[in-house]
Amino acid sequence: MTDGALRARLIPAGLVWTLVRTDFKARYHGTIGGFVWALLKPMSMFVVLMGVFSFLFASNPTYKLNLIVGLFLWDFFAEGTKSGLTSLHARGYLLTKARVPPWVLVVTSISNAVITLAVFSVVIAIFLVGASHPPTPAALAAFGAYCVAMMAIVIGFSLGASVLFLRYRDLNQVWEVVLQAGFFIAPIIYPLGILPERFHFYLYVWPPTPVIEFSRAALVAGVMPTTRGHLYLAGDAVFCLLAGMVIFRLLSPRAAEYV
C-alpha cells in the first residue's frame, strides 16, 4: 500500500473541521446573528414557561433553575437527534461522490448542537451563580460527565436513525411526534416528585430523563446521585451508542445506494 492510500484511510482533522464549519455556515448563514437566533429559541421558551409555571410551582424555590437546566439539555437532545437523523441524506452529495467514512458525516452533524450546549452551559453557570447556587467543581465535573452520556445517546441514535432515514423518508416526521411527546415525558416543566413514585421508573426509561434529573441534582440541589443511578445512566448511554453502531454497521455499507 502506498503512502497516499494509507493517508486516504485516515480521517484528517481538516475534514472534520471543514464539515463542522460548513455545517455552521450553511445553518446560520455564517453569521453570529444567525447563531443567536438558535440560542433565542430555548431562551424564549424558558421565559414563557417560567412566566406560566412559576405560579403553579411557586412553593418550589429552585423551580426556575431546574427549568433552565432541563430546557437547555432537552434542546441539545432534540436538536442533536434531529440533525443526526437527516445527516446522511443532507450530506448525500458527499456520500455518492467520494470515499468518505459515513460515520464522520453523522457525528459531525451534531456539532452545532454541541456548540449550543457549550454556550448554554455557561448561561446555566451564570444563572446558578446569580441565584446564589454556585456549582462546586465536583458538581461541574458530574454535569460534564452527564453531558458526555447525553452525547453518546444522541450519537447512538443518530448513527442508527441516519441510515434508517435513507430507507424511510418520513422518520423525521415520526421523530418530531416522539419528541413532542417526549418533551412532556421528561420532567422538564414539572418536578418529577409530583408524580407517584411507581411511574418514575417508566420516565427514567426515556433517555433524557436521567441526564436532566442527575444534572439538576448535582448543579441545583448539590446532591450527587447514587452509584446505582450513575451505573444506570452509563449503561443507558452505552446501550444507545452500541445499538446505533450495530444498526449503522449493518446498513451503512450500502447507504450511498439509497441517497
Added chain:
Amino acid sequence: MSLIEVDAVSKAFWIPSVHRETVREHLLGVFEPRRFERLQVLDGVSFDVRRGEGLGIMGRNGSGKSTLLKIVSGVYLPDRGRVSTRAAITPVLELGVGWNPELDAVDNVLLIGSVMGLTLKEIRASLDEILVFAELERFANLKLKHYSSGMSERLGYAVAFKAVREVLVLDEIFAVGDAGFKARCERRYRELRSLGHTAIIVSHDPRIIATFCERALLLDGGRVMVEGTARTVADQYVAMLTQASREVSSATSPS
C-alpha cells in the same frame, strides 16, 4: 505492478414494482407484497490498472460504466467479487452535483478538497489557482445556488485536478465548458500523466479514449466485451454503435 485489481465483480439492483420510501407506505402496503425485478448491472467484470497508465472504459448507456467507477472508487460495494486498491483514488463523479448550494465557492472548495484528501493548508495555498483555473475569481463569494451548472462543473474539475493523489477516476471527462476550458483540462490531464499519475476515464467519445488512454475496456450488458488498446476498443465501440443504429433503422423502416 497493478495499483487496482478488479476481480469478478458483479452488482445487481433490485427494482421494486412499487416504490415505498416511508414508514407510512410500508405499513399501508403490508398486505400488498411487491414484486422485485433484478437488474444485473455488472456481471463478473475483471481487469487491472497498472501504475502510470490511462485506462478507458466505454459502453452504451446502461452498460454499467458509472456503477463500475463507483465500485472502484469505494462508493458502492460489489455484490460479488473483489476490488483491491493499493493507491489513493480521487474520484470525479457526476460533477456539479457534489456541492453544497448554500455555501459559496471558497467554502465548497474547502469542503470538497478536504473530502478528496487535501489538507486545509494545501487547499488554502491553491485556492487562487483553483478559482483561476475555473475562471470563477469574480464569483468566489457567490453561493453556488446562483451558479449555472457549467460554472459548478468547472469548479469541480478545478478542485479535482488539484486534489489528485495517485489515481484519477473521471466520469465523462472534458465534456464541460467551452473550448478554452476543455483545452486547459486536457493540458492539465497530460501534465498529471507525465508526472506519473494513473487515470481511469469513462467516456462515450472515441476520440477522448483513443487520445488520452493507452488501454481500454468495452462494456456491454455489464460484461467486458473487449479489452485491448484504446484505439482498438474505440473502433469496436463505434462499430457496435453503427450496428445498433442499423438494427434500429431496419426495425423501424417500412417494409
